[in-house]
Amino acid sequence: MIKLSKRLLAISELVEGGHKILDVGTDHGYLPIYLSQFESVRRIAASDISEGPLSRAKESALKYGVIDKIEFFLSDGLENCDNDFDTIVIAGMGGETMTEILSRATWTVSPDIKLVLQPQSKQETVFEYLCLSGFRVLDHRIINERGKYYLAISAVGDGEKRKYNGLYGFLGEQFFNKYTRTTAEYLLYLSEKQRKAIQNIETGSNGSLQLIKEFCLRLEDIEKIIKECKEHDKSI
Ligand SMILES: C[S@@+](CC[C@H](N)C(=O)[O-])C[C@H]1O[C@@H](n2cnc3c(N)ncnc32)[C@H](O)[C@@H]1O
CATH class of the missing domain: 1.20.5 (Single alpha-helices involved in coiled-coils or other helix-helix interfaces)
Structure with missing residues (x-):
């Protein structure tokens, strides 16, 4: 089976418990390929805005023998995807693009949908969007991969909109409780x-x-x- 990088492995941990998973902006498709091996996963899909990355993902899925297990969508964000998912992953993308994708798909604000997000830049833009849209943080991972830090979080929409008051209010508890x-x-x-x-x-x-x-x-x-x-x- 495919071996994930430290960053993608941490993201896969946050996905745990998801049965119908969509990886938005999949690129190489490594995450859905990895997740497709788990019995508990009933539906796994990969989407990308560009043909190139999407065919790369398909080639990799073919190589690892899981092409029949994964659905592929050519889609700008969630535009061309249906909404029958309980877990939506968006990783390795700029925070502004991520926020734009989510704000165009307000059905993702739901107690039945978990978001797993790893913004590559402008994290605060994403965090502010999540607060104002009524999401609360479930869990997080901090990854140090080859000297570079990545922060990934999982969140769920409980509908309670909050003002974003900085990292302390948003992730403080998370950091205190899992201080490494x-x-x-x-x-x-x-x-x-x-x-x-x-x-x-x-x-x-x-x-x-x-x-x-x-x-x-x-x-x-x-x-x-x-x-x-x-x-x-x-x-x-
Ligand atoms: C750097 S890669 C990240 C790949 C993978 N998610 C990861 O974390 O390793 C970013 C991918 O997002 C795709 N992308 C950028 N904007 C997008 C959008 N609006 N909707 C879907 N995919 C998008 C790009 O085509 C690219 O393949």
Whole structure:
């Protein structure tokens, strides 16, 4: 059977419990190929906006002998897919594209549908969308693969819309409850990223006070999580 990368394996863990799964923006198709081996999976589908990636996914499914188990959709987001799924994965895509895909498919806000998301950039855009649309976080994974950090979350729509107040409110509990060395490293990486962003604005020619304020708030937010994580687990 196919061997997944650390990132995709972590994403597959968040999918656990899903019976009808759709992988949006599948590209190589590795995740649906891997998931197709499980008896509990009753339906598995892969979609992509482009013909190229979709045929790559089909070729891989053929190679691994699971072509008959997977459905393929050529689709911009969920546009050409039906809605008979209980788990929707969107991974390795920019946060803005991800948010756009989800906001065009409001049927995904449902207590019966789990989203598994791994935004590659602009995570906060996705998190804000999830809060404002009435999703709550179920679980998360932080992955360090070849020195690069990835954050994947699972969420479900309970219809209770909330204001997004930063990472602390959105994922704080998650980080406190499952505090590992990777969490600690990831939080340090995030805080360093904000510090560098602030420095770059200050030294750049078009420094903006508003932007600096925004990054400072994010930094404060992350430092608050770090402090509480340390209080929760003194061993790290
Ligand atoms: C970097 S790959 C990620 C592949 C895989 N999901 C992963 O995590 O390894 C991004 C894929 O998303 C597809 N994509 C981009 N925008 C899309 C959209 N609006 N709807 C569906 N697929 C899209 C691209 O064609 C590409 O194959």
